[in-house]
Amino acid sequence: MTTSPAQTIRMTVGQALVEFLANQWTVDGDVRERTIPGIFGIFGHGNVAGVGQALKQLHETKPGLMPYLQARNEQAMVHEAVAYARMHRRRATYASTASVGPGAANMLTAAALATTNRLPALLLASDTFATRVSDPVLQQIEMPHDTSISVNDAFRPLSRFFDRVVRPEQLFSIALSAMRVLTDPVETGAVTIALPEDVQAEAIDVPVEFLRPREWHVRRPVPEKGPLERAIAAIRGAERPFIVAGGGILYSGAEEQLRAFAAATGIPVGTTQAGGGALDWDHPQYLGGVGATGSLAANDLAAEADVVIGIGTRYSDFTTASRTAFQDPDVTFVNINVASFDAYKHGSQLPIIADARESIDALSHGLSEFAVSSDYAARIASEKAAWDDLVDEAFLPSGLALPGQPEIIGAVQAASDPTDVVVQAAGSLPGDLHKLWRTRDALGYHVEYAFSCMGYEIAGGIGVRRGAPDRDVIIMVGDGSYLMLHTELVTAVAEGIKVIVVLIQNHGYASIGHLSETVGSERFGTLYRKQDKATLDFQGSEILPVDLAMNARSYGVDVIEIEPTTNAIADLSAALATAKASETSTLIHINSDPLVYAPDGAGWWDVPVAQVSTLPSTQKAYDDYLVEQAKQRPLLG
Template identity: 50%
Template sequence: MTETIRLTTAQALVRFLASQYSERDGLEQRLIPGAWGVFGHGNASGIGQALLQAALTGEADLPYYVARNEQGMVHAAVAFARMRDRLAAFACTASTGPGSTNMIAGAALATANRLPVLLLPGEMVATRGPNPVLHLEATGAGDITVSDAFRSVSKFFDRITRPEQLIPAATAAMRVLTDPVETGAVTLVLPQDVQAEASDWPVTFFRRRVWRVGRPVPEPAALARASHLLREAKRPLIVAGGGVVYSGAETLLRAFSEATGIPVAETGAGKGAVAWDHPYAVGGIGPTGSYAAQEVAREADVVLGIGTRYSDLATAGHAVFGNPDVTFVNLNVARLDSVGQSAEPLVADARLGIQALVGALTDWEVGEAYRRRTRELVAEARRLEDESFRGGHGPLPATADILRTLNEILDDRDVVINAAGSVPGDLQQLWRARDPKAYHVEYAYSCLGYEVAAGVGAKLADPSREVVLLVGDASYLMMAQEIAGMVSEGMKVVIVLVQNRGFASVEAPAELPGPQWSGAQYRFRDGEQALPAGGRRPVDLAANAASLGADVLHAATVDEFRTAVEKAKAGSRTTVVHVETDPCSVLAPAPGNPDAEALAF
């Protein structure tokens, strides 16, 4: 007879999650190391009770972390997974109705970035006794609820309407979370009565299970085709994406570039895979990328993409590749991405794929003239960057002044976090990363409000690193509540709050069609004006940060900013460095990149 134990569905889920592990290259770690949650109608008496009981009795090791915003806790979980190379993922639970739907933007961000997170939204009562719940009715189908909105942004979705359905659903969820091809947001919808319903569970469901994350090897014939195209190339280019970092292939990529002379450009997710001062590192690619990367991409005859899906921001709608006869070879663990750009596919893990290419090209390298051309372009790009860093802007600091100062102060292992707006484009040009985890910029979903919550997740994932958030006032106003979480957890995070009193990425290109300052500045409405065009609206974000428990330092000049960041970094508490900048001091487009002015914000 199968041994069973009587638990509620929520208690069974918590016990199951605490027993899951991931493994790659012989290293095991907790797959679900904890849970974020906001409790209320829909999950308090289910998952909330189960997490509390686990904490009090020690029956299951699943630490609970308090969140202040449901979207924010998903951002924190995503940042954690990114820092852990997608080998660990947090669970996030919310109550029925608005609490759960608040997680949808975070779910979309996770799936867009292909980062694992387990979402446990609350749901209406499965028995439909109370109906409707929270006054949400579907007139066309009785089984549709607002939780169905998660379907479009999840890589896996299931609704548990009976306790016994949890066993196959939870197992399938773990499979997707640990699959580098399929991973993203995984959603298990749990009606509130099912969460609290008791049932007999087989003890085997709770056994320790290790999910092996393998490294697929390239097919020999595909390797032969890819290496043949590279051998025929005169001006090849490597585009390194996030897959290089998640695979831990950085050292191999650098050695491959040195041996063959192929220059390396980076996407936003791949920045830092090759140190910025590597002789063949041409910098960020795309409309906001470096001069060297744009020139090499424009001339390239063969492009080897490694771990990238060629998002529009990286290719400017393919416009950065100017050679009409350019050919693509895509090394990617996902078949879908390997055939992008009508490429010759090489389906494999990035590390093993590079190893195979090294073996296939041991007696080949680019010509000396092309190596020299790459070095010349890199030197010119460095000159342009140094020119941007020259300073002298006034009376308020420019964005470049802020980035130059941070580049000089932060160590190689320090993590800079940023998201939507104008700064990601500036960072793509100017941030000098040597460590693959030092550059943490979310732009696949371009989600304002990501930075503060992501700082919690990144610090939780690796407390040994200094975490520095570069957040504008617009993004800060979207979501700053998790500062309270940093303080509660005793975390030390440095928050650089760049105050330009509006949406600078919209305000700066005033010559372009659009709302310009009318929708980009914080202004009062005078009388019956159609647009808010009155006086500037004062917003004291520093006071807000202090009210959440952070220490606050103020800076009005570059020198004051340097002193404040150094003090914050030397401190032991979460500290906000508030600095006012010129909202119109965005960087000029890279020379030779006609699309950059329109796209670099």
């Protein structure tokens, strides 16, 4: 690289982009950190000569400025970036680069996950030749009706920002726009820059200014006077107010403000999956998760609430129990969100478009003399105590050779430290954890349940550990999700990243199996069994001879197998102690009974049932469905 008199540096597009990313900083109040602390990469013919060469060159000329990190699967490296971003409250994320065609396409699932969760991830997807001199290149998809389309165009509906650098000069405006979206609390999600393989290697005169350190300040908008006053009046007039705390609490760093506000007013709080950790489990006003997988305490009070205060929630169907959670016919919704899209959702009457922390501070000032009635306070305490007793009972060891999932969670809970992070994403575990896990730290509950992506757990857990290297990370995963994406255990071994994996083997899909029963399909297609050659189904009793413990051991991970005996839970507790004391990754394998369920939280999830059927089980399921469907509200507001 040479410097010209006009204060430019001759660089390739790949070199300029990598060095630009290395000099971006996010500033959030007193916190300043590197926005892109590293780049994941799997190199192929699309990026090895562009971004790959740039990373190698920078590694030699400016060691440590932009670390390169390996991954074994393109989807997994974006999962790691997303998990890291959540642990850093959206202030930082990794970039992920992949080659043309299948390498880029493998990131599509993770792009959808990032956008759905409102978490930043930068995807540098290599693309086919901009000049088209070699069309069609290896791995190029060809669309006869539009030859400009490549695999990367599939990222358009999944990304909060998408652009393609078809000429080197476009890099400057595209890179700056990408950073704006990544660091914007409203716009953030998957940000995709498509990089044609020839353009990555082209030279351009790069202004020195483009490469200098640049700060991106996180916006924390305060609530407007009118909406705030109307919300305060509504809450002041409430007899049974209820708070739904979402992920926006954590991204705003508002957990201390929420804790003080709930204590001062006595208003009870239920959390969404993303809001887990907004209050510690033993806070007097905390009633647990709310919605389809929520606690009985939270759902009972949500059903009777006359004013619901949503803070930083996108009100998914699980949070609203498919619009059946809030049953007061005159209920009023105060919905606080930094994004107007979420603030106005479901017809909320009193939207406040503002930052969660700033809004809670304003509500605290405006409601300084407000407190719930003594009768309502007593009801809150009674409901909380009753639910806590149910959880205690669910955690008790059964003494059975195949323990249920609730008692396995209880053993993990008992062995964990307050700052440990539990990681999960899909299957029956998110629902059970939402009800049962007793979070003791704002960032201690990491359940990806916006996209609920099977296979997220291990990659996400590694990303959590990267983001919080001083915490133990406990990944709880079922065998179905483990089989989707377990190869990142190799990454953990290669980099010496310690995670603890609790693999719960139930020989099938426990969650969908249970759901299948409720819709009258009798667990069809949800068991891991050998195919019956006569019926051509998988509903028999012959379990597959798959050894997942051996699989993990083959990657170089320490493995502890819990034998199915009456001492299984005690052995699990001992194994967890061993894993926590170790300096390396450990996988603990335990068999469970998928038919043992957590306490009922009285939540419902709308999954349509066949209206006509010859199966008696489906006929009954449809009758039950109509009863629950009758409780649905057309809008929340």
